[in-house]
Amino acid sequence: MQQPVVILPWLSSLQRSLEPWPLAWPAAVLLALIAVSWLANFITKRILLKGLAQIIDRLSGPEHDTTLPMRAVARLANVVPSVVIAGGLAFVPGLSVELVALLKGACHVWTVATIALAVSHAFDAFNAFYERRPDARNKPIKGYLQVAKIVVFVLAGLSIVATLAGVKLLHVLTGLGAATAVLMLIFQDTILSLVASVQISGDGRVRIGDWIEMPSQNADGDVIDIALHTVTVQNWDKTVTTIPTKKLVTDSFKNWRGMQESGGRRIKRSIYLDQHSVRFLDDALRSRIYQFALLDDYLAGKREELGQYNAAMAQQHPEVVNARRLTNLGTFRVYVERYLRSHPRIKQDMTVMVRQMAPTEHGLPLEIWCFASTVWAEYETTQSDIFDHLLAILPEFGLRVFQQSSDAMFMGLQQAQEQASAVIAD
The missing domain is CATH 2.30.30 (SH3 type barrels.)
Structure with missing residues (x-):
């Protein structure tokens, strides 16, 4: 039974004038209720929210973005029309109890869904605020907030189901106890992802920016x-x-x-040398190598060391084969190491090493091991400059780079054949 309607005199006269049409007065009241809900929505969004946004902007300052917080508040403001309609249905005459219950249920569904979306936007705003912290990249909370969102939406969905079914939410939650195994199967990926997120954020194995x-x-x-x-x-x-x-x-x-x-990125690359080019230093090669300023003290020390050793050895075994001599490969290895240690873009506080690896079918590897800038472009430039120089300086030491195949040999044979044919023709 409907509650008595308290109306103003002019509304009473309007009601009497619409008595010939039984549905006219309930329709008029319903339209008035819709108009009031629209007016409440207009006042909330156009006046209250704009004023609140201006206050938040002034308090936050121009450097902070207030879009996300206001999205949550604006979403929550959508509850106002449904609350007005749900409260005003009791004043609409001529509506059956079943229809009123259905409309109130629809308003409840709208309210619950709107609150769930507002909470979701609030979580997004909180995450955006948290990410401004300097340590946010080390401890991200986005995964936890997404779990909280799932819980909110699940509860909202259960509340909607309970409302539409006409039962209490507690009864729905109690009935879900028997379906726990099914829910575990449905949300197994989410559960595994949650455990992985906890491990990742806990031990810091991956961070934003890595x-x-x-x-x-x-x-x-x-x-x-x-x-x-x-x-x-x-x-x-x-x-x-x-x-x-x-x-x-x-x-x-x-x-x-x-x-x-660490501030340094490793350069680890080998130059493959032709083993047939390795030999002792002869007079011509020695005189050329002695011109390198990087090898001055090394060659002076080696000359004194080898001179003393060979002098003592010559008293017992004067044969040349028993004497110690410098090789072009050993001297080149020392030159490369000193070149790296004098290079301005090599990290001198980190490992600098030049080592000879085991020979392969591709030649004799001479591996360069050092550290340069972590900036990708600078790293590649430094690495290229180093190997450009080393490949160009190799002939000065009488060494050659090993290559599996090249057309240089065939071009040389062709030229030699052409010259021989020309001589025979003459």
């Missing part, structure tokens, strides 16, 4: 986002790869953060 390399997922670039289910990597070719969060726990990957924090 350069990671994961060939199994075709990822090689910077981490730009860490979420609950995925970690987003922007590759060096500007493509984007999304990696399931649990893969960073179960699969292997390489994190280059240690290299970046």
Whole structure:
């Protein structure tokens, strides 16, 4: 039974004038209720929210973005019309109890969904505020907030189901106890991702801004986002790869953060030498090598050391084969190390080493091991400059680079054949 309607005299006269049409007065009251809800929505959004936004802007300052917080408040303001309609349905005459219950249920569904979306926007605003902290990249909370969002939306969905079914939310939650196994199966990826997110944020194995390399997922670039289910990597070719969060726990990957924090990136590359070009220094080669300023003290010390040794050895075994002599390869190895130690773009406080590796079918490897700038472009420039110089200076030491195949030999044979044919023709 409807509650008595308290109306003004002019509304009473309007009601009497509409008595010939039974549905006219309930329709008029319903339209008035809709108009009041629209007016409440207009006042809330156009006046209250704008005033609140101006106050927040003045308090926050121009350097802070207030868009996300206001999105949450604006979403929450959408509750006002549904609250007005749900409260005013009791004043609409002629509506059945079932219809009133249905309309109130629809308003409740709208209110619950709107509050859930507002809470979701509030979490986004909180995450954006948290990411302004200097240590936010080391301890991201986006994954936890996404779990909280899932919980909020699940509760909102259960509340909507309870409302539409006409039962209490507690009864719905009690009935879900029997469906726990099914829910575990449905949300197994989410649960695994949550555990992985906790491990990742706990031990700091991956942070936003890290350069990671994961060939199994075709990822090689910077981490730009860490979420609950995925970690987003922007590759060096500007493509984007999304990696399931649990893969960073179960699969292997390489994190280059240690290299970046150390301040030096390793150069490790070999020059493959032709073993047939390795020999002792003869007079011509020795006179040419003695012109290198980087080898002055080394050659002076070696000359004194070898002179004393050979003088003592000559008293017992005067044969030349028993004497110690410098080789062009050993001298070149010393030259390369001293060249690296005098290079302005090589990190001198880190390992600098030149070592001879085991011979292979590709030649004799002389490996360069040192550290340069971590900036990619500077690193590649430094590495190229070093090997440009070493390849160009090799002939000064009587050494040759080994190459498996080249057309230079065939071109030389062709030229020799042409010259021989010309001589025979003459």
